[in-house]
Amino acid sequence: MKVVTGVVGNDIHVVANRLIEISLKERGFTVFNLGVNTYLEEFLDAIVETDADVLLISSLNGEAEGWCRDLQILKKQYTFRKDVVFMIGGNLGVGEMDPDALVPKFKNYGFDLVFHQVDLNVGLDTLENYLKAHA
Amino acid sequence: MKVVTGVVGNDIHVVANRLIEISLKERGFTVFNLGVNTYLEEFLDAIVETDADVLLISSLNGEAEGWCRDLQILKKQYTFRKDVVFMIGGNLGVGEMDPDALVPKFKNYGFDLVFHQVDLNVGLDTLENYLKAHA
Amino acid sequence: MSLLQREREIITQNEYVDHFDFEEIEAFVKSASKELFISHRFKTSDAMQVQPRGGFPTYEKVFRLYEEFKEAGVDVLPLTIDSNTRLNDYATAKKMLALSEENDVDMLNGYPLINHGYRTTRKMITHFDTPVSLRHGTPDARLLVEMALASGIFEIEGGPITYLLPYSKNFPLDKAFLYWKYVEKVCALYSTFNEPINRESFGPLSATLQPPAIVIVIQLVEMLLSLEEGVKSFSVSFSQTGSMIQDVVTANVIKKLARHYADMFGHHDADIHLVYHQWMGAFPYNKEYSDALITASTVIAAMVGADKIITKTRNEAFGIPTKEANARAVASVKYTLGMLKGLPAVSDEEEEENLTSMVNEIMEAVLNDGADTLWRKVFNAIKKGHIDIPFSPHVINANEVITIRDPQENIRILERGKLPISDRSFAFERSKIRLNEGERVVDKIIKDIGIMQ
Amino acid sequence: MSLLQREREIITQNEYVDHFDFEEIEAFVKSASKELFISHRFKTSDAMQVQPRGGFPTYEKVFRLYEEFKEAGVDVLPLTIDSNTRLNDYATAKKMLALSEENDVDMLNGYPLINHGYRTTRKMITHFDTPVSLRHGTPDARLLVEMALASGIFEIEGGPITYLLPYSKNFPLDKAFLYWKYVEKVCALYSTFNEPINRESFGPLSATLQPPAIVIVIQLVEMLLSLEEGVKSFSVSFSQTGSMIQDVVTANVIKKLARHYADMFGHHDADIHLVYHQWMGAFPYNKEYSDALITASTVIAAMVGADKIITKTRNEAFGIPTKEANARAVASVKYTLGMLKGLPAVSDEEEEENLTSMVNEIMEAVLNDGADTLWRKVFNAIKKGHIDIPFSPHVINANEVITIRDPQENIRILERGKLPISDRSFAFERSKIRLNEGERVVDKIIKDIGIMQ
Ligand code: B12
């Protein structure tokens, strides 16, 4: 399975990103890590180029919403497999947010799996289960 | 002016008591300090014996209510001047209390001046003003 | 039947006490879980043990308090006894317990252990399978301690001096020594059944400007009186002074001298531990500041290398804490201890030397008294003012020693009264004191009492 | 007209900037209140200065934040700049500011100083008459700093390395050096008008397992680059490492070496200060634990003898703090500093010697580079991996150094990459590391990142 990952927008919080790369590899994924400070178009380009199964976006500094609200529109401009899993996690709000309000919002933007302030491994376990269920 | 003072009941918190004695003397009062662990009867006896103008009771450990609820009854059994000022202060409740509920309660018990968690000097300033007003 | 056993039968035959089944109790202690013994915990764990204070009148409320504490990660549970029981007034305690049970209002400021009895209480103690420490303040604790040990409470706090001079106005001191001798003997006896019973002295005393030299002397003599009767596990303690370096110095000296005097008296096999009390003086009327004070004092406890820390709560200035506030403090102290690493070994040679000298000077005077037994020597020392606790409410206390803080907030001896310290030691103390131009000692003392507010 | 002045005219002529009246600004700075200068505060006060972080888009919200801070007893106010401004994108900042003003919703994560302008901002700064520190993270801060100084903000944080390698993926490093050279020059010029402008470096870097040796080297070179241009007041800084002793050792070494290198380069008249950042890594998702962490780190700041402390809040793990949470932290830190007394002077000779050697070894390699100017030597050092920051997102960073914690949570160099440290120093570092049987380095690193959680 191939995963494209990185941190969206002008966000430079790199620590989680480094750990995500390691963890994904350990779990047997092939990883394309675009690193911090990556724009949405770059992610979508990478899905096409690598024929990825999963896009795993991180966002920590509160910019997530600003960058992801146009995902649906952007998706339409690209052609890639229907079953690519869109996943986002990290700190998805500015200030202290109600996770119950954030998750549906990001699902509406076109993400299949959304994790606000959820531990990485919990997220990756969920991903693996999701992939199994949809295999 | 003569003041009888002490800590009521089985309470042995002596620190404030020592400071009260010093502060009263400084303000020119003649002080009869019965110390900690003093019962209500002992206070009233002392008023009679010393012909005191003020009774200043401390209570810190939360016993105040238990000891003072019978003050009115006890007062009737003694004969002393009508104008003796009854004053109590310290920590008058058990646990965290609403001062607005405590003050009227102790006034009902027969105290003229009631101070829950109020600084000593604020209390003594009030006493002096009270004495002036009722002189 | 031994003399002690005859005494025990008399003590435990009391109208408020169900039949004391000594054999059954012995069997219970012999087979009791090691987890109940803090002496065992000390042997097997390096971590600082965290213990709060607390107690409620009813079984149910204590049970719920313990549940809350366990969830917060507590290491040692407290059982604080109500003040009627402390004064051996079991009749009032019984009445108030009944009222508390009926009305769901607390009519007692602690747990009336005598009225509950050991059969009931033991259920709770064994259920939680965690060391419990008995906190009381009772001069005559003979029955109370019997009841505690029979319940599975294997740490007993207090002592003839530390539970008397700060807690009482006129209970006779000589009686207190004899009643505590009984307690030590019973603890020693029980210590032969399984793991040792741990005895702990109460170093905070009046919690107000207590000079470390006096605190240490009292810790040492209570320790010696206890070991003399056969106790094998003992905790000396003191409370935060207000100066980090004075805490460190006090800890270094007390550790060294406790071992020294124990060995000197031949108690090489006794385990000695150090307990640190978070700030015992007046707390700020601000809960956030109280949180900060609690954390800062936890950091200091870690620096002094205490074996156990006894916690306060953010409610301290206001009144008896809720179980939630109490558990919150435990959790936060546990977090802080877990997170604190790389603690330096700190010392101050000059200060340690001076404190050591003062303690040795006083100890020498105490031990040189002409009396035939140690407890009488100590008794005389107190009567003579050789041991003198500032802010003790007790009539026997000399009340001549006056202490104030130096610019680092170290507590210093300003007036030595009859303390048998040398001129040299006293000069050292005085040399550190600075009074501002025209500042009166009493104003300084008032300021010094309120430093944490 | 000097070359610098010509440059300044160009920089300040920008469509988003009202006319820059250099004469008026000079007059303002010359007559400005001494209270606005932290360099003056450092000279006249021994107390540790407390400074929070914070900034909001609108004037009104910053004003209210400052009021809240003042009430909490703040010593130094922060002005945190929004991220569009940091990227010199004033157009977006303008749009977002307008939206924020209209809708009372914050559309920016800081204060867009360029759009507000110095005439407006100065009103606020002079109103509070308290030193303000500019917190940004901008590689090209030329216009921003002009605007700040003209506003009465007389402390400027940052530097070509510390505001680039942790904050950017690919902004060119050589440009950053030149842009910061301009900043230093302007600061030096303004320093001749009244009290000195204080420059502060950002020692926390990526805030994750940063080895003190690298932090100190970077602090030293940024200091030298600044003093070289004529700056007279400079603060070096670092953030809590996770080990108390490592913090103390780092502080002792950085104080000593900062003075040493400043003198070595002839800057005897420069004042150098130490700033301590409370824990900059991942915070617990528990506000009470965060409170405890903040207090513990305040205690450490006092022990290391910092001149200023920069505070965090109990909201850190959750998101940008409310002004209330921020002020609460300030009040609590002030309380803790006021109450902490008797701080011991701590040191660890062996550790200090090893850290000193590592720093000197790296500094030697940097200074021995063949380039003609200091900034080029430093630039080359980074390119060669002689300076290498773990967890930097920047492409120029070598990313070969790997650090993990020893059992005391000291950060140790496990892989030295191209760091020019001696085998002896490296052996010392390695000798402290303990990996459990079968434990993998990456699992250890994950654990080490999360020690405060
Ligand atoms: C020191 C202390 C002790 C020492 C006392 C030593 C001694 N012999 O004096 C020791 C450790 C021995 C002790 C024991 C106990 N204590 Co105690 N103790 C304290 C503590 C920490 C400080 C008290 C103090 O000295 N303050 C300094 C003096 C100068 O201030 P103050 O007493 O508050 O008095 C000020 C004002 O109240 C005012 N004031 C006092 N009297 C008067 C009168 C008037 C007219 C006026 C105007 C003002 C006034 O003036 C003073 C200066 O501003 C307080 C908590 C706190 N406040 O932080 C608990 C506290 C008072 N103790 C408490 C308790 C319950 C006990 C115990 C019963 C049980 C226990 N927890 O161990 C025992 C037994 C005592 C007994 N039989 O009464 C409780 C009381 C609970 C309540 N009211 O709800 C408190 C509040 C702690 C708590 N939160 O649980 N204690």
Ligand code: B12
């Ligand atoms: C270290 C840090 C920094 C370092 C970053 C260094 C670097 N280059 O990486 C420095 C100091 C440079 C920095 C700068 C800034 N930071 Co910062 N920073 C932090 C801090 C303290 C820790 C982050 C971290 O490394 N954590 C450790 C890693 C392992 O954990 P993590 O990032 O939280 O990720 C975990 C989970 O979120 C999850 N996860 C992450 N991604 C994904 C994806 C999926 C799919 C899943 C399932 C899980 C998952 O897995 C990880 C492990 O469990 C946090 C606060 C905190 N969390 O305590 C603030 C924080 C993230 N920063 C913040 C901000 C605002 C900034 C700045 C914009 C401004 C400023 N305050 O200075 C700047 C500029 C950065 C920019 N342009 O983006 C805010 C974000 C605000 C918000 N969201 O509301 C925070 C929350 C602090 C705060 N309370 O204000 N920061």
